[in-house]
Amino acid sequence: MTRKGNKSMGAMGGLAALAGAAGLLLSGLLIANQAAAKSKYEVDGRKSGYHYSNPETNEMQDDDFLNPGMLWVQRGIALWSKVDGAAGKSCASCHGDDARKTMRGVFTVYPKLNKKTGKLENIEQRINRCRVENMKAKPWKWESGELLSMTTFIGFLSRGLPMNVKVDGEVKPFFEKGKAEYFKRRGQLDMACKHCHIDNPGKRIRADLLSEGRAGQAFPLYRLKWQKIGSLHRRFRGCNKQVRAKPYKPGAEEYVNLELYVKWRSRGLPVEVPAVRR
Amino acid sequence: MSDKVKIEVIDRRHFLIMTGAGVTAATMLAGLAGTAEAKADLAAEYMSKVLAGAKPAEGKVKLTMPEIAENGATVPTKVSVDSPMTDKDYCQEVHIISTKNPVAHICTFHFTPKSGKAEASIRVRMATTQDVIALARMSDGKWYMTKTTVKVTIGGCGG
Amino acid sequence: MAKARVKVPGKAKAGEVILIKTLIRHKMESGNRKDKKTGQKIPRHIIDKFTAKYNGEVFFSSDWEGGVSANPYCSFNCKVDKSGAFEFIWHDEKGEEFKAEAKIEVS
Numbered sequence: 001m002t003r004k005g006n007k008s009m010g011a012m013g014g015l016a017a018l019a020g021a022a023g024l025l026l027s028g029l030l031i032a033n034q035a036a037a038k039s040k041y042e043v044d045g046r047k048s049g050y051h052y053s054n055p056e057t058n059e060m061q062d063d064d065f066l067n068p069g070m071l072w073v074q075r076g077i078a079l080w081s082k083v084d085g086a087a088g089k090s091c092a093s094c095h096g097d098d099a100r101k102t103m104r105g106v107f108t109v110y111p112k113l114n115k116k117t118g119k120l121e122n123i124e125q126r127i128n129r130c131r132v133e134n135m136k137a138k139p140w141k142w143e144s145g146e147l148l149s150m151t152t153f154i155g156f157l158s159r160g161l162p163m164n165v166k167v168d169g170e171v172k173p174f175f176e177k178g179k180a181e182y183f184k185r186r187g188q189l190d191m192a193c194k195h196c197h198i199d200n201p202g203k204r205i206r207a208d209l210l211s212e213g214r215a216g217q218a219f220p221l222y223r224l225k226w227q228k229i230g231s232l233h234r235r236f237r238g239c240n241k242q243v244r245a246k247p248y249k250p251g252a253e254e255y256v257n258l259e260l261y262v263k264w265r266s267r268g269l270p271v272e273v274p275a276v277r278r
Numbered sequence: 279m280s281d282k283v284k285i286e287v288i289d290r291r292h293f294l295i296m297t298g299a300g301v302t303a304a305t306m307l308a309g310l311a312g313t314a315e316a317k318a319d320l321a322a323e324y325m326s327k328v329l330a331g332a333k334p335a336e337g338k339v340k341l342t343m344p345e346i347a348e349n350g351a352t353v354p355t356k357v358s359v360d361s362p363m364t365d366k367d368y369c370q371e372v373h374i375i376s377t378k379n380p381v382a383h384i385c386t387f388h389f390t391p392k393s394g395k396a397e398a399s400i401r402v403r404m405a406t407t408q409d410v411i412a413l414a415r416m417s418d419g420k421w422y423m424t425k426t427t428v429k430v431t432i433g434g435c436g437g
Numbered sequence: 438m439a440k441a442r443v444k445v446p447g448k449a450k451a452g453e454v455i456l457i458k459t460l461i462r463h464k465m466e467s468g469n470r471k472d473k474k475t476g477q478k479i480p481r482h483i484i485d486k487f488t489a490k491y492n493g494e495v496f497f498s499s500d501w502e503g504g505v506s507a508n509p510y511c512s513f514n515c516k517v518d519k520s521g522a523f524e525f526i527w528h529d530e531k532g533e534e535f536k537a538e539a540k541i542e543v544s
Contacts, residue, residue, distance in 0.1 A: 053348065054344065054346070054348045056344045056347075056348070056354050057348050059354075060354070063458075065442060065444040065458040065460065066458065066460075066510060068460060068462075068508040068510065070442060070460070071440070071442060071460060071461075071462040071508060072462075074442060075462075205435065206431075206432060207431030207432055208431075208435045224348060224349035224351055224352040225349045225351055227351050227352065227464075227506065227507035227508065228507065228508070238435070239435075242435060278348035278349045351506060351507070352506045352507075353506070363516075376504055379504050380469050381467075381469075381502050381503055381504055383502050383504070384501075384502055384504035384505060385499055385500060385501045385502060385504070385505055386499065386500045387497070387498075387499050387513070388497065388498045388499065388500075389497060390495070390496050390497065391516075392491065392494065392496035392497075392515060392516055393496055393497050393513060393514055393515060393516070394454030394455075394514040394515055394516030395454055395514040397513065397514055398497075398499070398511065398512065398513045399510070399511070399512040399513075400499070400505060400509070400510060400511050400512075401505070401506040401509070401510050402504050402505060402506060403467065403503075403504050403505070403506055
């Protein structure tokens with residue numbers, strides 16, 4: 001049976017076809033595919049959270065027509081060519097209509113140093129800088145549908161490519177600060193990221209299975225609990241609250257540094273955006 | 279001195295007391311679908327309304343849900359009914375009914391012979407661990423039912 | 438708005454039963470949740486009816502309550518006999534309708 005999908009509403013040419021291309025799974029092959037996917041999501045002993053999820057959740061991620069995160073990718077495709085701001089530009093005005101060519105790989109190297117400001121900058125901040133400087137448009141709010149959709153779309157365009165953030169040279173001080181955040185005890189429970197995700201992965205906190213926290217290649221992801229796509233910084237905030245610590249604001253320097261460390265922990269792992277997790 | 283926290287030495291009860299995480303998670307889950315009291319009556323009420331005196335038989339209908347749902351907010355659910363799906367003999371509808379949600383009726387699938395198969399998948403909300411019932415009506419007016427148990431876990435990380 | 442996603446095979450043989458997958462972005466606010474700040478119940482706002490048509494004829498439909506998850510996924514089948522068009526309609530209880538279409542070539 002031909003599985004070449006035809007889609008509507010999302011039928012925006014080549015990009016939508018890309019979104020459809022991975023929906024080729026026949027249900028009978030799902031288990032075999034999940035086994036294959038599992039080995040794909042492990043590099044040099046570093047395991048993606050995919051390994052710590054139920055088969056049903058993995059199945060939801062693997063099929064682009066089961067994966068609700070693809071709704072955000074689709075919205076990102078629509079936003080890509082939408083003109084906004086005083087400059088009368090869309091993303092496509094500078095980066096071209098075929099984002100698959102111009103943006104592939106971009107996600108894997110962020111956060112990156114912004115040479116002008118001397119600050120570390122993540123994808124969300126880079127998108128908003130483009131909006132403000134080049135489009136003369138308002139920046140999108142953190143966790144807004146627009147920013148999540150565009151970030152998810154940019155992540156999706158690097159799907160399958162290994163995470164590859166730079167952590168040496170000028171970036172090293174940021175990396176060291178991010179690492180310190182990861183090992184810093186915080187909150188009433190006096191716990192650091194590492195207590196769950198380095199010392200105890202594979203063990204349970206109540207019914208939850210602790211993962212290795214290799215989140216860099218997976219976020220933004222569709223979380224069943226959230227019933228929507230959410231950013232890595234939203235997850236950081238959730239973790240911080242759970243150890244009864246005061247979280248930083250999304251986009252805070254501390255979180256961008258931590259993001260660099262977390263993305264380094266995901267080095268080599270293929271981008272899964274939009275992943276699906278509990 | 280070791281800086282390690284050994285999760286294994288913290289048993290469930292202690293972790294609960296220590297953090298109140300159980301309470302928080304339970305509250306959050308309840309928030310998804312309302313208070314999770316025994317709602318079996320609501321299910322019985324809904325079924326008697328739909329069945330209007332008919333008695334469902336066992337068999338023919340299969341309900342597939344994960345034994346343990348990773349999160350109650352999004353539980354994959356599949357129903358399939360053994361039916362030839364011809365103009366004369368087909369499955370007309372399948373009702374999915376919760377026994378512990380604040381609203382018993384979750385959804386109903388309406389099939390026609392053109393559906394080809396009496397099969398559908400959807401994702402549903404489960405307020406708590408419970409039985410879920412599938413009730414199928416055939417074109418000859420006969421009813422069939424089945425049920426399955428879904429455990430809804432309360433995670434340490436907020437369910 | 439690109440709210441819905443539909444997967445229909447582009448080609449099929451006459452008499453074949455095809456699998457159709459649909460997704461739509463919608464909160465499916467159940468009416469049972471409370472606003473954390475005000476303590477007030479958030480009013481129910483759901484898609485209450487999904488309808489699938491093949492060459493103008495309804496071949497599958499589904500009634501939904503607040504127990505259906507956010508961003509509803511629904512898959513089902515259709516026995517196809519000739520080339521034509523599918524239409525999918527999600528009816529929001531506030532009266533809004535979201536539509537998607539797809540074509541199939543049947544040989």
